[in-house]
Amino acid sequence: MASAWWPCLILALLSGLAASGFPRSPFQLLGKRSLPEGVADGVEVYSTKINSKVTSRFAHNVVTTRAVNRADTAKEVSFDVELPKTAFITNFTLTIDGVTYPGNVKEKEVAKKQYEKAVSQGKTAGLVKASGRKLEKFTVSVNVAAGSKVTFELTYEELLKRHKGKYEMYLKVQPKQLVKHFEIDVDIFEPQGISMLDAEASFITNDLLGSALTKSFSGKKGHVSFKPSLDQQRSCPTCTDSLLNGDFTITYDVNRESPGNVQIVNGYFVHFFAPQGLPVVPKNVAFVIDISGSMAGRKLEQTKEALLRILEDMKEEDYLNFILFSGDVSTWKEHLVQATPENLQEARTFVKSMEDKGMTNINDGLLRGISMLNKAREEHRVPERSTAIVIMLTDGDANVGESRPEKIQENVRNAIGGKFPLYNLGFGNNLNYNFLENMALENHGFARRIYEDSDADLQLQGFYEEVANPLLTGVEMDYPENAILGLTQNTYQHFYDGSEIVVAGRLVGEDVNSFKADVKGHGATNDLTFTEEVTTEKITLWNRAVPSTFSWLDTVTVTQDGLSMMINRKKNMVVSFGDGVTFVVVLHQVWKKHPVHHDFLGFYVVDSHRMSAQTHGLLGQFFQPFDFKVSDIRPGSDPTKPDATLVVKTHQLTVTRGSQKDYRKDANIGTKVVCWFVHNNGEGLIDGVHTDYIVPNLF
Numbered sequence: 001m002a003s004a005w006w007p008c009l010i011l012a013l014l015s016g017l018a019a020s021g022f023p024r025s026p027f028q029l030l031g032k033r034s035l036p037e038g039v040a041d042g043v044e045v046y047s048t049k050i051n052s053k054v055t056s057r058f059a060h061n062v063v064t065t066r067a068v069n070r071a072d073t074a075k076e077v078s079f080d081v082e083l084p085k086t087a088f089i090t091n092f093t094l095t096i097d098g099v100t101y102p103g104n105v106k107e108k109e110v111a112k113k114q115y116e117k118a119v120s121q122g123k124t125a126g127l128v129k130a131s132g133r134k135l136e137k138f139t140v141s142v143n144v145a146a147g148s149k150v151t152f153e154l155t156y157e158e159l160l161k162r163h164k165g166k167y168e169m170y171l172k173v174q175p176k177q178l179v180k181h182f183e184i185d186v187d188i189f190e191p192q193g194i195s196m197l198d199a200e201a202s203f204i205t206n207d208l209l210g211s212a213l214t215k216s217f218s219g220k221k222g223h224v225s226f227k228p229s230l231d232q233q234r235s236c237p238t239c240t241d242s243l244l245n246g247d248f249t250i251t252y253d254v255n256r257e258s259p260g261n262v263q264i265v266n267g268y269f270v271h272f273f274a275p276q277g278l279p280v281v282p283k284n285v286a287f288v289i290d291i292s293g294s295m296a297g298r299k300l301e302q303t304k305e306a307l308l309r310i311l312e313d314m315k316e317e318d319y320l321n322f323i324l325f326s327g328d329v330s331t332w333k334e335h336l337v338q339a340t341p342e343n344l345q346e347a348r349t350f351v352k353s354m355e356d357k358g359m360t361n362i363n364d365g366l367l368r369g370i371s372m373l374n375k376a377r378e379e380h381r382v383p384e385r386s387t388a389i390v391i392m393l394t395d396g397d398a399n400v401g402e403s404r405p406e407k408i409q410e411n412v413r414n415a416i417g418g419k420f421p422l423y424n425l426g427f428g429n430n431l432n433y434n435f436l437e438n439m440a441l442e443n444h445g446f447a448r449r450i451y452e453d454s455d456a457d458l459q460l461q462g463f464y465e466e467v468a469n470p471l472l473t474g475v476e477m478d479y480p481e482n483a484i485l486g487l488t489q490n491t492y493q494h495f496y497d498g499s500e501i502v503v504a505g506r507l508v509g510e511d512v513n514s515f516k517a518d519v520k521g522h523g524a525t526n527d528l529t530f531t532e533e534v535t536t537e538k539i540t541l542w543n544r545a546v547p548s549t550f551s552w553l554d555t556v557t558v559t560q561d562g563l564s565m566m567i568n569r570k571k572n573m574v575v576s577f578g579d580g581v582t583f584v585v586v587l588h589q590v591w592k593k594h595p596v597h598h599d600f601l602g603f604y605v606v607d608s609h610r611m612s613a614q615t616h617g618l619l620g621q622f623f624q625p626f627d628f629k630v631s632d633i634r635p636g637s638d639p640t641k642p643d644a645t646l647v648v649k650t651h652q653l654t655v656t657r658g659s660q661k662d663y664r665k666d667a668n669i670g671t672k673v674v675c676w677f678v679h680n681n682g683e684g685l686i687d688g689v690h691t692d693y694i695v696p697n698l699f
Helices: 108-120 206-212 298-313 341-352 362-378 405-416 433-441 456-467
Strands: 043-055 058-069 075-084 088-096 099-102 126-131 135-144 149-159 166-173 181-189 194-201 213-218 221-226 246-254 260-265 268-273 283-290 319-325 329-331 387-394 422-427 447-450 470-478 484-487 491-496 501-507 516-522 527-533 538-543 546-551 556-560 563-568 572-577 582-588 600-606 628-638 641-648 651-662 671-678
Touching: 043 166, 058 075, 075 149, 075 166, 088 135, 135 149, 166 181, 181 246, 194 213, 194 221, 206 213, 221 246, 260 516, 268 470, 283 298, 283 362, 298 341, 298 456, 319 341, 319 362, 329 362, 362 387, 362 405, 387 456, 405 433, 422 433, 422 456, 433 447, 447 456, 456 491, 470 501, 628 651, 641 671
Parallel strands: 043 181, 260 556, 283 319, 283 387, 387 422, 422 447
Antiparallel strands: 043 058, 058 149, 075 135, 088 099, 088 149, 126 135, 166 246, 181 221, 194 246, 213 221, 260 268, 268 501, 319 329, 470 491, 470 516, 484 501, 516 527, 538 546, 556 563, 563 572, 572 582, 582 600, 628 641, 641 651, 651 671
């Protein structure tokens, strides 16, 4: 459910270099010699590194590969990178013997034309093409002189989406030979704090993975490193080919103390919204299934297996029907029926009996399913607080009835009228996927290609699990018009459990004094509103002379120039300086009508050992280790509180045992900590006297 505001790019790379025009290395190869391990066709790829920095779900990835031509003649060196289809390339460079040649990133249509022109002229060019289920492949080749070195560096970026409760970062590993220095290094920074982090590889056993993989997370930071040795890369102990061929996947999630989180950086804001613990909204599903002749055999069998699993997941509050289309259209029932145990058993029998036949009438199949959902609502056959969904599966193009794609799109758009989403599943490659995708997108859904593999039924079931649990419908994200200059999509038909809605925009000014975010949606039992608001109880962050103002009612994160500030609504404010010290300011609230006490702030220091040895002040003078000794414990004036002698800084002081509250982990109740109290305003313990540390104001 996340939405990115950056354009998806497909590029051509035009270095302007002739394929054979690179300078020869100044040294010559003198005769034959044995080639080192990891050399293929005279070319050694001796280093491959994938370096990723993830900040607030946004991944910046740099892939660097270094190779040397160890042959006696010029060789063509290819650079292949498979990257996620949701990513976009921002930079590419070639470096030949220390000379760097930058590439030009172009939009899709322009890229294709310039790529073809460059290739026809013998120039170096690269193009992105589809490659498998989740990836697109970028490929570029270059002619490298004997003895020369070449470095390929590709930079791409991606907004990570939340899927089934986790963010997923997907890396394809396929070096094709043993690589002396191979490394994946990922740093993750999430201002909300990281709640879980994991990494796995499809090409290596857990035993081998464990010795090459390190992963850790604490607070807001996480780190994953995969650095296999040459021996760990071998497909067998004596083999010279690499087993590194598959998927390397990192998953993580963040802490969620409130449904929303607003982050502000350099005049822009990002609003992440992912409420938890809401009841599921009942759904009314029209399954529109292609049973034409081309679905015969394994495809139809896998469709049946997936539908049977889906029926197991249907809740009794849901309603459903099956609409089958080939040359004509038939239905299981005349109208939607409730997913009672009896109806589900009958549905299983119907699914098992499905047979392929005839042509492909997509138009009439979809219109029948849409009409059935509309009538169910009009005739009050379904719960008032329920939501409708159309799921269509086909493996080919329309070839009977209305077969013009643009006309089918128009008919479907008019029939749905924006009331519910359409999800299109394209089975295999022999279909017009762009048509399915465009039709789904203009009806607030999405398309998914189902690949003709042994796990096609699991692919279908996996798709259904994404949309099986709607928590909100009709979601609207509202912001004050006078505070926002631009905004990405801010209305959504559904919010599904385990996903996340992301809205980004540009602020009118640096001061967000009037910033307010309202999220409205229809839940299973009532309408809900979530609000983030700034009030007069304010927190002001100054960037030189420019203030940014916030409230204790916010859940906000701001990162600027190495500083990170996070406000946890009505609890605390955490301020971090790069990799250094972290300060926590806790809001201690008291009874509003208390005659004496008022709300107050508690100031705490985390990782104080990171402070400079020159740090001083009432607290700072104790951040570094110092010598002290407590002895001669004896009864005090209060029988429950013994006295003792404290020797510190050449002074001998009388101290009394007591307790204090530590509010760093629990801002409401705190944790009881036993300690020694120093009398007379700390005289003898602190440098100077206490009045030395009192100032008229903070600034």
